[in-house]
Amino acid sequence: MVDATHRAGGVIPPAEVPELELYHPKSWWTTYVFSQDAKVIAIQYAGTAMAIGLVALMLSWLIRLQLGFPGTFDFITPDAYYQFVTMHGMIMVIYLLTALFLGGFGNYLIPLMVGARDMVFPYANMLSYWIYLLAVLVLVASFFVPGGPTGAGWTLYPPQALLNGTPGGQELGIILMLVSLILFIIGFTMGGLNYVVTVLQGRTRGMTLMRMPLTVWGIFTATVMALLAFPALFVACVMMLFDRVLGTSFFMPALVEMGELTSHGGGSPILFQHLFWFFGHPEVYIVALPAFGIVSDLISTHARKNIFGYRMMVWAIVIIGALSFVVWAHHMYVSGMHPLFGFFFATTTLIIAVPTAIKVYNWILTLWRGDIHLTLPMLFALAFIVTFLNGGLTGLFLGNVVVDVPLSDTMFVVAHFHMVMGVAPILVIFGAIYHWYPKITGRMLNQQLGLFHFWVTFVGAYAIFFPMHYLGLVGAPRRYPELGGTAFIPESVADLNAFISITAFVVGFAQLVFLFNLIWSLRYGKEAGPNPWRATTLEWQTPTTPPPHGNWGDERPVVYRWAYDYSVPGAPQDFIPQNDPWPDKPLTRPA
Amino acid sequence: MTVALVLVLVVVGSILFHILSPWWWTPLASNWGYIDDTIIITFWITGAVFTAVVLFMAWCVLRYRHREGVRAAYQPENKKLETWLTIGTAVGVAAMLAPGLYVWAHFITVPDGAAEVEVVGQQWQWNFRLPGEDGKLGRSDARLVSFENPLGIDPDDPAGQDDLVIEAADLHLPVDKPVKMVLRSIDVLHDFYVPEFRAKMDMVPGMVTYFWLTPTRTGTFEILCAELCGVSHGFMRGTLMVDTEQDYRAWLQGQSTFAQLSGSRQTGMVEEAGQ
Numbered sequence: 001m002v003d004a005t006h007r008a009g010g011v012i013p014p015a016e017v018p019e020l021e022l023y024h025p026k027s028w029w030t031t032y033v034f035s036q037d038a039k040v041i042a043i044q045y046a047g048t049a050m051a052i053g054l055v056a057l058m059l060s061w062l063i064r065l066q067l068g069f070p071g072t073f074d075f076i077t078p079d080a081y082y083q084f085v086t087m088h089g090m091i092m093v094i095y096l097l098t099a100l101f102l103g104g105f106g107n108y109l110i111p112l113m114v115g116a117r118d119m120v121f122p123y124a125n126m127l128s129y130w131i132y133l134l135a136v137l138v139l140v141a142s143f144f145v146p147g148g149p150t151g152a153g154w155t156l157y158p159p160q161a162l163l164n165g166t167p168g169g170q171e172l173g174i175i176l177m178l179v180s181l182i183l184f185i186i187g188f189t190m191g192g193l194n195y196v197v198t199v200l201q202g203r204t205r206g207m208t209l210m211r212m213p214l215t216v217w218g219i220f221t222a223t224v225m226a227l228l229a230f231p232a233l234f235v236a237c238v239m240m241l242f243d244r245v246l247g248t249s250f251f252m253p254a255l256v257e258m259g260e261l262t263s264h265g266g267g268s269p270i271l272f273q274h275l276f277w278f279f280g281h282p283e284v285y286i287v288a289l290p291a292f293g294i295v296s297d298l299i300s301t302h303a304r305k306n307i308f309g310y311r312m313m314v315w316a317i318v319i320i321g322a323l324s325f326v327v328w329a330h331h332m333y334v335s336g337m338h339p340l341f342g343f344f345f346a347t348t349t350l351i352i353a354v355p356t357a358i359k360v361y362n363w364i365l366t367l368w369r370g371d372i373h374l375t376l377p378m379l380f381a382l383a384f385i386v387t388f389l390n391g392g393l394t395g396l397f398l399g400n401v402v403v404d405v406p407l408s409d410t411m412f413v414v415a416h417f418h419m420v421m422g423v424a425p426i427l428v429i430f431g432a433i434y435h436w437y438p439k440i441t442g443r444m445l446n447q448q449l450g451l452f453h454f455w456v457t458f459v460g461a462y463a464i465f466f467p468m469h470y471l472g473l474v475g476a477p478r479r480y481p482e483l484g485g486t487a488f489i490p491e492s493v494a495d496l497n498a499f500i501s502i503t504a505f506v507v508g509f510a511q512l513v514f515l516f517n518l519i520w521s522l523r524y525g526k527e528a529g530p531n532p533w534r535a536t537t538l539e540w541q542t543p544t545t546p547p548p549h550g551n552w553g554d555e556r557p558v559v560y561r562w563a564y565d566y567s568v569p570g571a572p573q574d575f576i577p578q579n580d581p582w583p584d585k586p587l588t589r590p591a
Numbered sequence: 592m593t594v595a596l597v598l599v600l601v602v603v604g605s606i607l608f609h610i611l612s613p614w615w616w617t618p619l620a621s622n623w624g625y626i627d628d629t630i631i632i633t634f635w636i637t638g639a640v641f642t643a644v645v646l647f648m649a650w651c652v653l654r655y656r657h658r659e660g661v662r663a664a665y666q667p668e669n670k671k672l673e674t675w676l677t678i679g680t681a682v683g684v685a686a687m688l689a690p691g692l693y694v695w696a697h698f699i700t701v702p703d704g705a706a707e708v709e710v711v712g713q714q715w716q717w718n719f720r721l722p723g724e725d726g727k728l729g730r731s732d733a734r735l736v737s738f739e740n741p742l743g744i745d746p747d748d749p750a751g752q753d754d755l756v757i758e759a760a761d762l763h764l765p766v767d768k769p770v771k772m773v774l775r776s777i778d779v780l781h782d783f784y785v786p787e788f789r790a791k792m793d794m795v796p797g798m799v800t801y802f803w804l805t806p807t808r809t810g811t812f813e814i815l816c817a818e819l820c821g822v823s824h825g826f827m828r829g830t831l832m833v834d835t836e837q838d839y840r841a842w843l844q845g846q847s848t849f850a851q852l853s854g855s856r857q858t859g860m861v862e863e864a865g866q
Contacts (some may be wrong), residue, residue: 253797
């Protein structure tokens with residue numbers, strides 16, 4: 001990069017192209033429902049994701065009822081249990097986390113943070129949401145069809161996903177699941193192209209790539225990855241749908257179902273696993289990178305200190321994004337693939353730990369010699385570092401091929417991925433909502449309710465998932481509705497399971513308090529003003545709060561500096577907004 | 592203050608839990624002590640990093656929390672510090688990866704002379720097959736599975752006639768003899784998992800997978816399925832006994848060959864039809 005990132009100034013070229021005319025909504029329907037404004041679409045995405053997320057939360061309660069108190073609840077049959085587990089996983093990974101980070105935060109923040117008036121293709125952006133909604137509705141519909149939703153596990157491994165021994169395998173469940181995923185990917189692609197092109201083409205004058213806030217870098221890189229990874233899932237879903245509906249055998253070898261030879265033959269179940277994880281591993285980072293970016297900005301803003309090693313942070317995001325496409329088979333060490341692959345994938349997987357560790361160091365080095373305000377966003381950011389670090393370190397067990405062998409398919413894996421891609425990113429989502437809610441609504445969220453929500457969620461989630469690793473160490477397999485009479489598992493494990501369940505109910509309840517806070521503060525929250533956190537990034541510099549359609553009034557902002565000028569020596573305040581030319585004079589604007 | 596305290600408590604609590612809780616791995620019953628050692632190395636390295644990072648964070652929160660009139664330091668980057676941290680991390684990662692790959696090389700290299708034992712998974716039971724006098728397993732194919740031939744052994748392959756077929760019963764292995772577990776499934780994915788052995792591997796229809804081990808102590812062990820295989824996955828259990836050489840021989844005597852079994856089943860069918 002030519003301009004030194006953290007120095008102000010440089011030459012800001014005059015605008016080369018005239019501004020495009022925005023689509024002006026003509027009625028209430030086109031303003032609030034079929035809206036082409038990225039901010040409205042963001043809220044639609046986030047609202048839908050949180051609504052379906054509530055379903056996933058309730059499913060997790062049902063799962064924990066069974067695991068904590070096996071045999072107590074007759075309605076949780078093994079069929080139902082597997083359906084709960086499958087739908088909980090799929091909703092959380094795809095329909096909540098992916099949709100909320102990219103469709104929600106991506107839509108709201110990208111145009112504002114890069115100084116654009118809207119996404120570059122607003123109509124496709126609107127369609128993206130409506131197709132996502134359709135995907136969610138198809139998913140929900142599977143709860144109401146004969147046989148119920150699929151119970152194949154969120155990985156949907158064939159052949160069992162398509163057979164009678166699995167709930168929904170020979171009924172509608174699996175078909176609706178695959179159709180819903182296909183719709184999701186179509187919808188996502190429309191939005192994803194928008195996020196990428198807006199970052200590349202829609203930035204305002206002076207906003208070089210190396211001046212973008214890390215939030216934008218995280219979402220941008222994650223979107224590029226998603227555009228490359230989702231097609232693998234898309235073809236896998238289409239091929240599997242053909243296997244199920246048309247009788248092809250992409251993934252189905254010759255096999256015996258309940259004593260009868262099926263008509264399938266010649267397919268490869270492992271091919272599906274490769275396609276699934278070629279999507280599935282980047283998916284982890286599709287969720288993690290936006291969280292990395294957002295948490296960097298939260299820490300920097302609330303510690304009143306520039307993010308430590310900005311350029312290293314950007315490169316770490318890009319390198320992690322690239323490397324995550326060559327690690328997928330670490331999910332398959334015991335799948336029966338060729339054992340020599342283990343050397344390659346263990347090496348790439350452990351290499352990815354290096355840029356990831358650098359990010360963790362830079363977050364805590366940002367705190368070091370900072371001016372730490374323990375606001376709600378900062379608290380959630382700190383909790384994120386603890387849980388992400390914990391979950392990342394247990395990843396070094398599972399990534400290291402031979403260590404994975406005893407731990408694979410046990411509760412250790414469940415604990416690991418919940419910590420690292422469940423708890424950690426969700427803590428960032430909460431931090432981000434506490435941080436940006438004032439911009440979105442003009443009001444602050446209630447502090448007392450927020451503190452309650454924070455402490456219960458952080459301490460509770462850690463108390464749930466840290467001990468769970470040890471269940472896996474004991475040898476308790478995952479995806480067992482009950483452990484049954486198993487000699488090598490001590491009876492005290494049942495007590496631990498009951499403890500985890502009760503803690504999970506309490507943590508779940510705290511999320512309802514959070515939802516109540518979201519609604520209550522809309523009306524009764526303290527007035528926020530335009531920039532309550534005294535932040536530097538452009539979204540806090542809008543002339544109106546909440547920003548209207550078009551964001552910037554008459555003139556788009558001109559950017560003079562990077563996003564992290566906090567506590568600059570000699571500056572009149574402890575922050576300098578990106579569009580503030582201090583100590584120079586603003587550029588004269590063309591008439 | 593509270594925040595720093597809680598962060599310290601998270602570290603102390605995690606370490607105490609690790610040391611004091613009763614939940615630890617089952618006593619080893621195979622040669623894969625190497626795997627346990629690698630896990631221990633990983634615990635030490637990751638535990639040290641977790642402790643150091645979280646305690647440093649707690650100290651930062653305590654020392655640099657907001658006070659009126661104090662501004663944060665201005666330091667965009669520190670190349671030297673970043674370089675050292677990167678090198679340190681790379682060394683730590685290598686210290687885990689090197690033993691990991693070394694043990695993996697052992698894990699995938701079956702020693703000469705390991706006896707073959709076939710495990711055949713089906714929803715939801717375990718079947719086994721041992722090579723007979725000829726020491727060779729006959730060819731098999733899921734398309735040949737029938738009532739008389741539950742494992743799909745090729746009746747035209749002479750090597751298969753003397754194979755011992757153990758359908759939904761216990762498997763016995765001799766102690767201290769390396770054994771190659773040859774894994775097959777006739778319907779969906781399964782995974783042969785005996786926690787005390789540490790080793791496990793998926794069983795994939797249409798493929799033959801394997802792993803090897805040497806049982807190191809006699810006893811009775813449970814076989815669990817570790818790959819979701821449908822609604823009764825959690826109840827797909829089997830029993831494996833590691834015997835002394837003598838006991839193993841005695842057990843072997845009581846098993847039937849494929850030829851005997853298919854003969855008797857066909858006779859049984861004829862009798863049934865005749866009634």
